[in-house]
Amino acid sequence: MTESLMKTYGRMDVAFTKGEGAWLIDEAGNRYLDGLAGLGVTALGHADPVVTEAISQQASQLMHTSNIYRIPAQEELADLLISITGMDNMFFGNSGAEANECAIKISRLHGKQNGINQPTIIVADASFHGRTMATLTASGSRKVQAGFEPLLNGFVRAPFNDVEAIENIARNNSSIVAVMVEPIQGEGGIQIPDAGYLQTLRRICDENNWFLILDEVQTGNGRTGTYFNYQQAGIVPDLLTTAKGLANGIPIGVCLAKGKAAEVFVPGNHGSTFGGNPFACSVAVTVVNEILSRNLPDRAAALGERIKDRFRNKLAGLNCVKDIRGTGLMLGVELDAPCPELSRKAKDKGLLINVTSDSVIRMLPPLILSDEEADQMVDIVCELIEQI
Numbered sequence: 346m347t348e349s350l351m352k353t354y355g356r357m358d359v360a361f362t363k364g365e366g367a368w369l370i371d372e373a374g375n376r377y378l379d380g381l382a383g384l385g386v387t388a389l390g391h392a393d394p395v396v397t398e399a400i401s402q403q404a405s406q407l408m409h410t411s412n413i414y415r416i417p418a419q420e421e422l423a424d425l426l427i428s429i430t431g432m433d434n435m436f437f438g439n440s441g442a443e444a445n446e447c448a449i450k451i452s453r454l455h456g457k458q459n460g461i462n463q464p465t466i467i468v469a470d471a472s473f474h475g476r477t478m479a480t481l482t483a484s485g486s487r488k489v490q491a492g493f494e495p496l497l498n499g500f501v502r503a504p505f506n507d508v509e510a511i512e513n514i515a516r517n518n519s520s521i522v523a524v525m526v527e528p529i530q531g532e533g534g535i536q537i538p539d540a541g542y543l544q545t546l547r548r549i550c551d552e553n554n555w556f557l558i559l560d561e562v563q564t565g566n567g568r569t570g571t572y573f574n575y576q577q578a579g580i581v582p583d584l585l586t587t588a589k590g591l592a593n594g595i596p597i598g599v600c601l602a603k604g605k606a607a608e609v610f611v612p613g614n615h616g617s618t619f620g621g622n623p624f625a626c627s628v629a630v631t632v633v634n635e636i637l638s639r640n641l642p643d644r645a646a647a648l649g650e651r652i653k654d655r656f657r658n659k660l661a662g663l664n665c666v667k668d669i670r671g672t673g674l675m676l677g678v679e680l681d682a683p684c685p686e687l688s689r690k691a692k693d694k695g696l697l698i699n700v701t702s703d704s705v706i707r708m709l710p711p712l713i714l715s716d717e718e719a720d721q722m723v724d725i726v727c728e729l730i731e732q733i
């Protein structure tokens with residue numbers, strides 16, 4: 346391995362040269378079942394022919410212009426996302442962190458416009474919102490923050506899934522402008538809140554004139570059984586961010602806004618050189634349309650149930666298994682002790698998964714996974730668990 350890269354990742358010593366659907370092939374020709382989809386990115390799998398055609402078609406026509414000009418593909422993608430979400434408008438960046446930065450800036454500016462000098466956002470313990478200074482400050486993980494102090498002002502923290510803590514803050518802090526959460530925490534260990542959590546947050550935000558910001562960078566784009574996870578709660582956020590699965594690997598992030606949140610920015614408030622360029626947007630239009638036309642959100646819901654059932658059957662009675670949980674194809678098996686070595690051991694058995702929050706085996710397979718591939722993934726994970 347070269348020394349020319351910064352040591353930001355503890356990488357495994359394997360490199361893939363080709364992908365086919367839910368499979369990756371390494372330099373030596375070994376095949377691996379992709380249970381992680383590049384961390385929830387390649388929802389349609391690798392080398393999907395429709396996506397490949399969209400990429401080559403757009404690359405041969407036009408890659409980049411500038412947001413100084415109209416970009417028809419950006420307008421088309423925006424109209425498509427509006428029709429799915431019922432939001433009012435949106436801003437395109439290039440990553441999840443940038444999408445969240447946009448939501449944070451809108452919330453702060455809206456607070457300022459309403460006479461709040463220290464606009465403050467409530468964020469959750471164990472959350473993950475990205476690695477820029479604002480989003481790492483918003484994240485509830487010391488690992489992400491340590492050494493990068495001074496952090497930003499304007500964030501207060503409440504435990505995830507605890508609405509009383511938020512009601513308490515509402516009574517004591519008049520500078521709050523927004524609540525920002527993931528509907529299901531991904532990096533935090535596939536943490537699913539109680540039914541009614543998002544509805545209660547919506548009510549509290551309405552009562553206090555706060556924005557509800559939902560970070561659907563990981564939960565979005567069909568992964569949890571509906572196009573966005575909040576749709577299962579029957580509420581609508583003021584600000585909604587997504588990125589990972591939106592263009593199957595072409596970098597893109599988006600912040601959608603509704604109502605007052607959609608009217609905050611004016612020219613000069615925000616921007617991005619690459620954000621929303623013709624290439625990324627036209628590929629995203631194809632990806633979103635494929636996710637919808639192949640009914641992949643429904644497929645994710647059904648397959649997720651199959652996977653959890655198979656885990657429950659095969660792991661019944663194993664004391665080291667604390668919990669089997671997930672929604673759609675965002676799945677976790679929590680063990681009673683840290684198991685960081687399992688990612689590597691799974692790789693050696695031809696399966697790609699990872700471990701988050703020290704002891705949660707995380708699976709984010711592509712939405713095009715077959716039943717047989719799903720069973721194979723479960724069987725390999727169970728073998729590994731049985732060996733410890």
Ligand SMILES: *Cc1c(COP(=O)(O)O)cnc(C)c1O
Nearest residue numbers: 440441442473474475531562563
């Ligand atoms: C991955 C992730 C992010 C950060 O996305 P980047 O594209 O890496 O900046 C933010 N929020 C959530 C919930 C994520 O899972």
